[in-house]
Amino acid sequence: MGQPRTRGLMARARRALLSALVTAALVTPLAGAARPEIPAPPPATTLSTPGLPSVYAANRKNAAEAARMAATHGDAHRAAAVRALAAPSRRLLAFDGRGAGQATEVLGDLAHAEHIAVLVPGSDTSLDTYARFHRAAAALYADLTHRAAPGTRVAVVAWLGYETPATVSTTVTTPTRAGEAAPRLRALVRRLRTEAPGAHLSLLCHSYGSVVCGRAAPGLDADDIALVGSPGTGADSAAALHTRARIWAARGSEDWVAHVPHIRADLFGTTVGFGADPVSAAFGARVFDAADADHSGYFTPGSAALAHLARITLDVPSEATRG
Structure with missing residues (x-):
């Protein structure tokens, strides 16, 4: 008797939350105070x-x-x-100071790198909060240089190449921003393949950034894609991402995203939610240990999550995985 009742309560809870998400996405957009536009020059022309x-x-x-x-x-x-x-x-590979702003920064010697990690950020990342994103990239770069065999050349690319959604907003529940970002991420990967041919290339995708990576994944020329703190990718399985890259996933025990229901619904032309849980056995990713990381803790120096991300980047992942 207990199990059917529990399943019924969980199903009702999921329906209630879905209803709330749909209401937020379709009916009651948040009306935050508009920030005055900050003037900035157009991006530098660097193609030639x-x-x-x-x-x-x-x-x-x-x-x-x-x-x-x-x-x-x-x-x-x-x-x-x-x-x-x-x-x-x-080392700025790209920069745009207009609006919320975008920047692509390189840590290390990109032209000669044998292993490259691209960090794809989640919500609330902008030029105003860039220092936090840079700290994550710097922590990864330091860990990589510490773990790499002598003479191995590594680089980290901090890619703030799209307008991220706000955590408290309607856009964070839909794949709209991810769809806009995906072609830009594919373009970056193509550029990196030109700048550093033959390098082992890993995408490390955090939170909503994993939705971006999921959208960009089909046909993407990457070796590994790691999803951390992911609400879902929009795909039902790792195979459905249609990429040759190995798919990794992790979630810390203190990460609130564990309580986000893994649902996806198309209603009135709007998709709400991101589907299957990347750390579930059914999804089929290679799951690695993130210990007690919270949602912002995957790049904390000395953490289990950072160690695994560095090993994935160096193509020496830990054997302590499943999937």
Whole structure:
């Protein structure tokens, strides 16, 4: 008697939550206060710029101008965030200071890298919060250089190449932003294959970033795709991602995303939810241990999750996986 009743309660709870998500997505969009547009120059033209050092320099110059314009506009926080990106030590493969902003930053020697990790961020990542994203990339780069065999060259690409949804918003429950981002991620991967031919390439996709990776996956020329803190990918299984890449997944025991129901519904032309749980046995990913990581803890120095992500990037993944 207990099990049927429990299943019935769970089914009703899922239906209630689905109803709430649909209502949020279709009926009651959040009306947050609009932020005044921050002026910034158009992105630097680098397609004909020879060599990565020249590309980095052009984008740093553009970031410096964006910082100056933000300061003149009275936005000290944006000015400081962008000014940091304009520092001589930073390697910007792309930069756009307009709106929420976008940036693609390289840590390491991309042109000679044998192993490359691309970090794909989730919600609430913008130029204003970029320092947090950079810390994750820097932690991974430090772990990679520590674990790599002597002489092995590695690089990390922090890809803020799309407008991420806000955590508290209607867009975070739908694949719309992911659909817009997927072609840009594919373009980045093609560029990396040109800049570093033969490198082992891994996409490390966090939270809503895993939805982006799921949309970009079909035919993507990557060796590994790791999904951490994922609400789902929009696919019912790893095989349904239609990629030659190995698919990995992990979720920490303290990650609130475990309580997000793995449902997907198409209603009135809008898709709500992202389907199958990537860490479930039915999904078919190679599941690795993230210990007690919370939703923001997968790139914490010294953590089990970061260690596994580094091993995946170096193509020496731990044997402590299932799937």
